[in-house]
Amino acid sequence: MRALIAAMAALVLAFPAAGEVRIKEVVSPMGITAWLVEDHSIPFTALELRFRGGTSLDAPGKRGAIHLMTGLLEEGAADLEARPYARELEALAASFGYDSSSDSMSISARFLSENRDQALVLLRNTIHHPRFDPEAIERVRGQVLSGLKSNARDPDEIARATFRRLAFGEHPYGSDGAGTVESVSALGRDDIVAAHAAVFARDRLYVGAVGDITADELGVMIDALLGDLPDTGAPFPGPAEVTLTGGVTVVEFDTPQSVAVFGQRGIERDDPDFFAAYVLNQILGGGSFESRLMNEVREKRGLTYGVYSYLSPRDLAATYRGGVSSANDRIAEAIRVIGDEWTKMAETGVTRKEMDAAKTYLTGAFPLRFDGNGRIAKIMVGMQMQGLAIDYIATRNGKVEAVTLEDVNRVAAELLDPKGLRFVVVGKPEGLE
Amino acid sequence: MIRALALFVAIFVTALTTATLPVLAQDNKELVTSFTLDNGMQVIVVEDHRAPVLQHMIWYRTGSADEPRGVSGVAHFLEHLLFKATDTMEAGELSATVAANGGRDNAFTSYDYTAYFQRVAADRLELMMRMESDRMVNIRLTQDNIKTERDVILEERNTRTENSPRALFNEQMNAIQYFNHRYGVPVIGWKHEMVTLDLEDALSFYRTYYAPNNAVLVVSGDVDPKEVHALAQTYYGVIPANPDLPERARSQEPPQTAARRMTYRDARVAQPYVSRSYLAPERNSGEQEKAAALFLLAEILGGGTTSFLTEKMQFETQIAVYTGVFYSGQSLDQTTFDMIVVPAEGVTLQEAEDAMDAALVAFVQGGVDPDQLDRIKMQLRASQIYARDNVDGIANRYGRALTTGLTIADVQAWPDVLQAVTGDDIIAAARDVLRPETSVTGWLMRDEGENQ
Numbered sequence: 001m002r003a004l005i006a007a008m009a010a011l012v013l014a015f016p017a018a019g020e021v022r023i024k025e026v027v028s029p030m031g032i033t034a035w036l037v038e039d040h041s042i043p044f045t046a047l048e049l050r051f052r053g054g055t056s057l058d059a060p061g062k063r064g065a066i067h068l069m070t071g072l073l074e075e076g077a078a079d080l081e082a083r084p085y086a087r088e089l090e091a092l093a094a095s096f097g098y099d100s101s102s103d104s105m106s107i108s109a110r111f112l113s114e115n116r117d118q119a120l121v122l123l124r125n126t127i128h129h130p131r132f133d134p135e136a137i138e139r140v141r142g143q144v145l146s147g148l149k150s151n152a153r154d155p156d157e158i159a160r161a162t163f164r165r166l167a168f169g170e171h172p173y174g175s176d177g178a179g180t181v182e183s184v185s186a187l188g189r190d191d192i193v194a195a196h197a198a199v200f201a202r203d204r205l206y207v208g209a210v211g212d213i214t215a216d217e218l219g220v221m222i223d224a225l226l227g228d229l230p231d232t233g234a235p236f237p238g239p240a241e242v243t244l245t246g247g248v249t250v251v252e253f254d255t256p257q258s259v260a261v262f263g264q265r266g267i268e269r270d271d272p273d274f275f276a277a278y279v280l281n282q283i284l285g286g287g288s289f290e291s292r293l294m295n296e297v298r299e300k301r302g303l304t305y306g307v308y309s310y311l312s313p314r315d316l317a318a319t320y321r322g323g324v325s326s327a328n329d330r331i332a333e334a335i336r337v338i339g340d341e342w343t344k345m346a347e348t349g350v351t352r353k354e355m356d357a358a359k360t361y362l363t364g365a366f367p368l369r370f371d372g373n374g375r376i377a378k379i380m381v382g383m384q385m386q387g388l389a390i391d392y393i394a395t396r397n398g399k400v401e402a403v404t405l406e407d408v409n410r411v412a413a414e415l416l417d418p419k420g421l422r423f424v425v426v427g428k429p430e431g432l433e
Numbered sequence: 434m435i436r437a438l439a440l441f442v443a444i445f446v447t448a449l450t451t452a453t454l455p456v457l458a459q460d461n462k463e464l465v466t467s468f469t470l471d472n473g474m475q476v477i478v479v480e481d482h483r484a485p486v487l488q489h490m491i492w493y494r495t496g497s498a499d500e501p502r503g504v505s506g507v508a509h510f511l512e513h514l515l516f517k518a519t520d521t522m523e524a525g526e527l528s529a530t531v532a533a534n535g536g537r538d539n540a541f542t543s544y545d546y547t548a549y550f551q552r553v554a555a556d557r558l559e560l561m562m563r564m565e566s567d568r569m570v571n572i573r574l575t576q577d578n579i580k581t582e583r584d585v586i587l588e589e590r591n592t593r594t595e596n597s598p599r600a601l602f603n604e605q606m607n608a609i610q611y612f613n614h615r616y617g618v619p620v621i622g623w624k625h626e627m628v629t630l631d632l633e634d635a636l637s638f639y640r641t642y643y644a645p646n647n648a649v650l651v652v653s654g655d656v657d658p659k660e661v662h663a664l665a666q667t668y669y670g671v672i673p674a675n676p677d678l679p680e681r682a683r684s685q686e687p688p689q690t691a692a693r694r695m696t697y698r699d700a701r702v703a704q705p706y707v708s709r710s711y712l713a714p715e716r717n718s719g720e721q722e723k724a725a726a727l728f729l730l731a732e733i734l735g736g737g738t739t740s741f742l743t744e745k746m747q748f749e750t751q752i753a754v755y756t757g758v759f760y761s762g763q764s765l766d767q768t769t770f771d772m773i774v775v776p777a778e779g780v781t782l783q784e785a786e787d788a789m790d791a792a793l794v795a796f797v798q799g800g801v802d803p804d805q806l807d808r809i810k811m812q813l814r815a816s817q818i819y820a821r822d823n824v825d826g827i828a829n830r831y832g833r834a835l836t837t838g839l840t841i842a843d844v845q846a847w848p849d850v851l852q853a854v855t856g857d858d859i860i861a862a863a864r865d866v867l868r869p870e871t872s873v874t875g876w877l878m879r880d881e882g883e884n885q
Contacts, residue, residue, distance in 0.1 A: 041483065042821045074738075083748065086738035090808040093815030112815055139747060142754045142777055146704050153703040155596060254700060257591035288537070289516075289528040299525065302584030305592050325592050357533050364535010368552055370484045372822045 021370060021393050023380060028219035030227040034207035035380040035390065036218050039373065043113040045211035048377035049226070052204040052385060054104045055177025056316065057234040059198070062191050064179015068137075068144055069195040070100040073107075075136035077125035082136050085122075094119040096126065102177055103315045104385065105199050110374060113212045116221075124225050127200060132192050141184060148181050155259040155426040162251055163261045163321075163424045171240035173317055198234035202226065208380035210373040240317035242266075248335065248423045248432055258331035258427030259323075262338065264420045266311055266318035267411075269386055275399050276407035277311060277320075277415055282358040283350050283408075284341065285309025285322050290357065292345070296337050297324060303334045320415065332431035335423055346416035349409030363397040465827070466658040467841055470665060472674040473646030477831045477841070478661050479653040481824035487654035488825045489561040490550040491569070492832040494649070495642035497622075498544040498615035498683055498766070504634045506622015509542040510586055511635045515549065516540075517578045519571040524578070527564045534560065544616055545765045546836035552825075555655035559664050566668040569643055579632050587628065590621050598699035602708070602877045609693050610710050610873045614686045614766060644675035649835045653828035686712060686767055689871040698880040706775040707786045708875040713770040713866045716762040718843050724762035725850045726862035727770060731760040732809050733801060733859065734793075735772060739808070742772070745792040751777050752788045765837045770866050782876045790869070797863050801856030813851055 026034045055066045074096065076082040089096070094111035107127075111119035151157035161176060168174035178184070205226060209218050242265045267277045285293040285308050297307045309322030326334040350358075370376060383392055425432060464480035497508045517524040531538040536553030551561050594600040604619050611617030621627070650669060652661050689712055716724040734741050735758025742756040755775040762768060776785035820826060834844045 039483070042818060044818055044822075046822075083739060083744070087804075087808065090737075090739060090812060093812045110819065112818060139751070139754075142751075145778070146754045146775065149703040151703075153701050256595045257588070259596070288532045289525065290532050298585055300581070302581040303588070305585055305589040325596075326588060327591055357529075361532045361535055364554060365537065366535070367484060367554060368486055368535070368537065371486065371825070374822070 021376065023390050023393070024215055025390055026215045026218050026222075028223045028227070030223045032202065032205065032207065032222050032226055033384075034209060034218055034222055035384060036208075036213070036215055037210040037373075037376055037380070038214060039210060040212050042373070043212050044110055044373070045113070045116065045209060045213045046373035046377045047107075047109045047111075048208040048374070048381045049107040049109070050206045050381045050385065051105045051199050051201070051233075052103065052206070052315070053199060053234065053236055054101050056102050056172035056237050057195075057198045058172065058177070058179075059191075059194060059234070061183070062187065062195070063175060063183040064144070064177070065187055065191045065195040066105065066199060067100050067178045068140060068184060068187060069130075069132075069192045069199070070098045070105055071140045071144065072132055072136055072192060073098045073126055073130050075140060076131040076133060077122070078129040078131075080125075081131065081133060088122060092119050092122070094122070096123060100177060102173055106378075106381075108374060108378065116213075120221060120225060127225065128228065130196065132189055132196075134189065137189060137192060141187070144178060144184055145181055148176075148178060148184065151176075151178075155253055155255050155257075158251055158253060159259045159261045159323075159424050159426045162249060162426070163263065163422070166249065166422060166424065167242055167244050167263065167319060168240045168317065169243050171316070172237055173240045173314070197230070200229055201231060201233035202229045203232045205229070206381045206384045208377040208384070210377045210380070237316065242317055242319060244319070244420060244422045246417075246419045246421055248425060250429060250432055251424065251426045252428065253426045255427050256328060257325050258328050258425050258429045259325045260331060260335060260423050260425045261321065261323045262335075262421060262423040263312075263319050263321035264417045264422065266313060266320040267415055268318045269313040273407065273411045273414075274311075274313070276403045276411040279355060279358050279362065279400065279403050280345075280350065280408050280412050280415070281309055281311055281320070282362060283354045284345055286358070288361065290361075292341050293322070293324075293338060296341055297334050301333070301337065303330050303337070307334070307338070328428045329430045331425060331427065331429045335425070335432070338423075339418060339421065342416055342421055343418040345412050346418055347413075349412045350405070352405050355403075355405055355408055359400055359403070362400050366397055464658075465831075465841075468662060470645065470670045472670060472672060474648050474650060474665070474669050475835060476650045476661065476665050477652070477828070477835070478656060478658040479651070479824045479828045479831070480656060480658070481653065481821075482655050485555040485655050486552065487555045487558055487652060487656050488550060488552050488828060489558060489565065490548055490651045490653075490828065490832055491565055492546050492548045492649040492651060492836045493642060494546060494647050494681065494836045495638075496543050496545045496547055496836075497618065497620040499642065499681065500615065500618075500638070504626060504630060504638075505618045506586065506620075506627045507630055507634050507638050508547055509621055510583070510627070510630050511638050512540050512542045512547050512549075513582050513586060514574055514578060514635055515568050515572060517582070518573045518575075519568050520573060521567055521571065522564065527568065530560070530564065536561075542620055544620060546833065548832060548836075558652065558656060558661070559668075562664050562668040566672060569645070569648070569669075570672055572639065574632055574635065576632060579630075579635070583627070583630060586621065587624070590624060590627065593621060594619070595624075598697070598701045599877065601699065602697040602875060605695060605697055606708055606710060606873060606875045609695055610712070610769060611686060613684050615683055616764070616766065616768075641675075641677075641679065644678060645669055645672045646674035647678050649832055651828045651832045653824045681765065683766060692870055693873045695873070695875045696878060697875060698878045700880040702877055702879045704775060705782055705876065705878045706773055707782050707789065708771070708773045708877065709786075709789065710769040710771045710873045711866050711868070711871055713760065713762075713768055715764045715766065715768040715837075716839060716843070716847075718838060718840050721762075721843060721847060721850045722854070722858070723862060723865075725847070725854050726858040727760050727866065728762055728851065729806070729809060729854050730859050730862055730866075731758045731770065733805060734758040734796065736809065739805060741796050742774075742789070742792055745795070746774065746785075746788055750788065752780055752785055753777055756789075763833055763837050763839075782878070786874065786876075793863075793867055797860060797867070801859050803856060806856055806859075810852055813848065817848060 097108040307324040466478040538551040540549040746753040759771040
């Protein structure tokens with residue numbers, strides 16, 4: 001493959017061609033709001049449920065409880081233990097996916113129209129009556145611990161963990177939501193039950209549905225699924241202070257290629273300059289072959305297979321981040337080039353030609369995100385969580401177009417902080433201290 | 434833990450030798466059309482008009498297993514070099530043009546195929562064809578390109594392989610599984626050969642294999658097959674076929690007559706595991722029954738929470754934290770049937786391997802649970818509905834099939850072939866393939882000397 005698709009984290013900026021996606025707001029009889037795109041061309045529905053807070057809601061000393069609880073949701077509900085539960089789900093050909101991140105816990109469901117009601121009974125039981133059987137807890141705990149031990153010897157994971165700690169310290173953002181071997185080993189069933197109560201509540205719920213379902217049907221469905229949830233869950237933590245300073249942190253690890261992540265303070269999603277920063281990043285290190293970083297580090301010098309940067313505006317802190325990997329004897333040069341590009345961009349900004357090309361790309365790529373019911377359901381939920389208007393899709397490209405060269409270059413000078421840019425390097429890099 | 438079944442779709446395809454009207458699939462709003470240009474280039478169109486987007490792909494019937502000896506990695510290296518200059522485009526211009534049109538482009542190489550694709554707005558098809566057809570025959574490489582891009586692929590090998598003990602382990606497993614076939618050589622290449630790849634290696638491979646009669650064009654999304662046909666004729670139809678295109682006759686594996694074992698140790702390993710592979714037949718044109726039985730065997734043995742190995746090794750006993758079974762069947766030549774067992778804390782690799790082998794014996798003796806088979810078949814039928822939500826996935830399936838020796842008819846027949854498989858077929862396939870004397874077993878271990 002010519003390029004890895006870089007993990008372009010958190011940022012759900014919404015999508016498709018102006019006016020092409022018709023989102024309807026549905027308020028259920030019990031007062032739950034959902035966004036719906038009705039499309040009856042394929043007889044199934046994608047349903048996305050998201051609960052704000054995610055693993056950042058872990059109680060003190062219980063790191064990993066919400067992550068482990070999330071992994072246990074597919075291990076049986078109500079009177080069905082793990083295996084009968086799985087057999088039932090298979091017989092319906094439905095799928096429920098569960099994920100937890102530092103900002104939210106999500107359920108991504110898809111089910112056929114022909115047995116929708118049966119699938120929803122199963123999903124309702126999963127949300128309200130997960131079993132958390134002791135055998136299941138031990139089984140999933142074993143899987144989580146195995147993963148944590150593997151991460152501890154994976155250079156990419158070591159780099160991320162080190163960066164996280166430097167950036168956010170003791171805040172939940174500063175540690176792995178999956179917990180540590182010690183914390184996960186110590187979790188009891190009570191902690192899992194408490195984690196469930198912390199997450200599942202109506203005051204933090206966002207719903208998106210796409211596919212073969214009407215507004216009325218959706219209203220009835222979400223009441224049955226979610227109407228009985230408690231009003232509130234665990235309190236949300238406060239904002240995280242970004243404690244990054246400039247420089248290079250080396251973590252010694254015996255491997256041929258050094259892995260580096262880098263970053264500095266970022267910009268909030270609701271900042272008036274966000275779109276200018278977004279255009280700026282596209283030019284500096286956005287995920288295409290055309291970025292300055294890709295051009296300087298890979299195309300001209302052959303120092304890496306991939307280098308990228310991205311804005312990471314999360315609920316409780318914003319950072320501006322990136323990554324690169326190079327052989328141990330070449331990583332120092334890659335880091336020097338990235339630092340130089342950071343400085344050059346801060347000092348001299350971008351050209352009109354670069355800005356125009358970036359805008360054409362960003363506006364043209366917008367409709368490409370609209371590819372599939374599940375994807376659209378996720379995007380709609382992301383829009384709601386970010387507080388975007390329901391007509392955002394139609395207005396988004398206008399916001400990109402409205403960015404001026406002056407905006408981009410002012411933001412380049414204000415945002416980019418070459419002296420505050422921290423690199424974390426994992427490997428046996430030569431020529432770095 | 435649920436793992437998704439691979440998706441398969443029944444599609445009705447009209448074969449067109451010249452531009453004629455496509456035919457709507459019965460009770461199915463998606464639309465697959467195919468035709469062949471006079472120069473031998475095959476074209477597949479998959480329609481989906483829900484969004485104004487298309488994907489344009491060229492699949493070459495050539496991959497790393499078609500490389501000459503001594504230049505491993507050249508197929509993939511050439512893939513990178515196709516983004517450099519041509520007679521009419523500067524280096525990087527194709528990608529820059531795609532980006533300037535709001536699109537994304539990339540490419541990938543495997544053992545049996547090399548593919549290039551762009552995802553763009555639906556009204557940019559002609560531009561994509563103009564550029565893609567250009568680089569089919571007009572690349573212009575320099576020594577500078579070679580040196581810099583060779584550094585890039587070496588870093589790619591670092592990222593994918595050298596930095597990952599699991600990848601290094603898999604590379605060794607493949608190498609001892611295939612004694613005589615090029616599937617034993619990694620797609621990215623052996624490092625000591627990659628460093629020697631030069632301009633002539635790349636150009637020789639290019640001149641041999643990049644031609645319309647060795648390519649499949651697959652366009653999916655908001656497109657009109659008639660328009661695709663007209664544009665394909667204009668841009669690809671004018672390129673002459675290569676009359677000297679070699680036949681794809683590779684050295685085949687001899688029958689395996691002895692079990693093979695391997696231990697790979699690496700200080701970076703945190704979680705040791707056992708890996709097992711067996712040579713297995715692949716899907717062949719007009720003859721997919723055995724592969725279908727193996728496909729279902731993999732699902733029954735390792736397809737998630739209700740699978741046989743999970744039952745035996747994670748529920749009835751707590752030997753493993755993870756078990757997995759893998760078989761795709763899509764390859765030109767003989768493929769493998771693979772499984773891995775990740776032992777639970779305190780369980781040795783020997784214990785894990787013994788438990789796996791005992792479970793396999795028990796499975797063959799006990800037969801297939803008919804309810805489980807029914808559930809899997811139900812999921813396969815449903816996957817045909819879900820698959821319509823992702824026409825690019827359907828397009829990819831055709832591209833892969835047509836470059837691994839299958840025909841459009843084979844792709845269409847596959848769902849029915851799967852539904853026709855019986856429990857007895859599955860047990861027969863298991864008896865045939867899962868034989869101890871034809872196994873390859875690998876242990877991935879921490880470099881600490883102990884047996885765990």
